[in-house]
Amino acid sequence: MALDQETFGQLCDTVRRFVRERLVPLEERVEEEDDVPPEVIREMADLGLFGISVPESYGGLGLSLSEEIEVIRELCQTSLAFRSAIGTNVGIGSQGLVMDGTEEQRARYLPKIASGEMVISFALTEPEAGSDAASLRTSARRDGHEYVLNGSKRYITNATRAGAFTVMARTDPDSKGAGGISAFIVEAGTPSLSVGKPDRKMGQRGTKTADVIFEDCRVPAENLIGGREGQGFYMAMRVLDRGRLHLSSVAIGQAERMLRDTVRYASERRQFGQAIADFQLIQGLLADCRTELFAASAMVRETARRFDGQQSITLDAACCKYFATEMVGRVADRCVQIHGGAGYMAEYAIERFYRDVRLLRLYEGTSQVQQLVIARNLMKSMD
Template sequence: MIKDESTLNVMVETVQKFVKERLIPFEEQCSENDEIPHEIIDEMRELGLFGLSIPEEYDGLGLTLEEEINVVLELCQASPIFRSVIGTNVGIGALGIVIDGTEEQKKKYLPKLASGEIIGSFALTEPDAGSDAASLRTSAVKDGDHYVLNGTKRFITNAPEASVFTVFARTNPDIKGAGGISAFLVDKGTPGLSLGRNEKKMGQWGGHVCDVILDNCRVPASAIIGEKEGVGFKTAMKVLDKSRTHIAAVCVGAATRILDEALRYAVDRKQFNKPIADFQLIQAMLADSKAEIYAARCMVLETARKYDLKKNISTESSCSKLFASEMVCRVADRAVQILGGSGYIRDYAVERFYRDVRLFRLYEGTSQIQQLIIARNMIKDVS
């Protein structure tokens, strides 16, 4: 749902210009240095990009999901690392507070998240609990009007920069599944909270992940999101329904850029005295990529519209994330093939994107988890 088309168009055009003039020229530097320059992050703050999805009453832009998707489709035609720095504030690092937080929690955190003054992080995955998130072992034992948290969270995006962590822990050990899990807001600097080393990743250099370690980390009972024990997993699933749609849009944006790089190369590169774009097998790869990007874009926008109409999008968000994340990897693979040897060389953006986009099939639910969600929802509908 688009509330104000003219305002949205201005923002989209502004982001397009920002991507072209500021982000793309910095891509190689960010990757080489494994760091996004502070001046770029400051410019992203000024544009309001950290607060795209945060309601206006808490100083965000309050975009609908469809409006957010339109912005993301443009932003993500630059390297995915730029989206990564705002991604947790726009998505999983703030959505739990937006959806289920108390008014006091919203007032405390959301304005700072919207401005980019602080970074949020979503600490769900553990060394032995990835796809099976309901089996997490991090414990939260009540002690008076506090809880004591113990456990380790793994591969936590933006943890090195985060000021507040949404930590999922088991408050009721007698309930083995999702029902015993609560979501806590834990501030950086809380005694007992520490970070592991930055992981050395395959791609998306410039975006950082590490372990979050909780060792007798003591937090007040008021730190539970919504101040309701035992509903943390439900909060996580509501967050992921929306954020998976966002990630699908990220994939479409990245695929659009990759195809543009491949097309330009195919038009310029000559073999047998003519551009390789004239060869039908090259055309087939270009056409397949274009068709798949268009299909994914339609899926994402339709899912966003349903979300804005307050409809259940569990199946649609998983369909979008599954198709788009698999699609962008196919597009990247074809692009490397079109560039030939050059596609394997780091001087070309296609090589970097090929590594960067592989992550999308893994986080916020692997492709296989999306398949299970889709199939289970289908079966439930006819049961």
């Protein structure tokens, strides 16, 4: 449900001020401590950011996708750790429940997710199942009124903060493909569920990822999302259509921040008696950044509009995710180049952004997976 234009404008203005006045000054602290301060997470919850995609009937803001991408664009004008703190609640952690959950499951979990009382993570990736998600090995065996889960998940965002996990597991061992996979809500603290130590990463310090292990972990049968086996993989793919636009907007927000900082730097940095922004080769790099950023913005906004209009967007969502995340990598590289030696120094934010945005081309479908999705959908359209 879309907000009226005035209310939505006020929300975006509030997020913009919160980012620039509250979050940007904390970037170095987050980098040094590798964590988001708890008081900031509470403030984000008070702003309603954990529930922007949850329907109003369950305590969320119920934003349309067109609205969600604008809010995320504003939130991503700073360290990605802040967006990551809410990301699984807004996206892949909650949307399976929104799309396919039973009424009892939605009523039980969505209000807690929307308020930020519960962080929910999405557990799909495994040591031997990443891009080939349909090959996952985590099993879920029915035993009376419970399922017994065994297996391990890897690189699970917000695993150390999670109050629950949306877990993909194979309920039909005879089906080796997507049709044998089901989705479950597994609450943190369930016996025989354990979370590994936080991963050390190239960038995005302050975000939390870790392994999640299930060893004869018993889950109530009523926690099977939608109450039907064999629907988990297809649910995940529908969720990822929306998630790919969300991540495209993340990339756009990061590119905007880097370009804004770099234009300021180029206007102030002087060589050969003038600002380096006056040199045509520097202007060419800036122009390339702005042009690609504009193209990505137009793609994402148009595709979100079509999603809100109930149109199929699988092909175009893959195009958006592919282009926008590759775009932000090129923007980061150009911005470091314009900064020169300073761009390689940790005292400048561009060094951190350069490392942080590299991950965007990997998770929720690598660039190569997006290429496959695009090509296969093109070939289907020729049938």
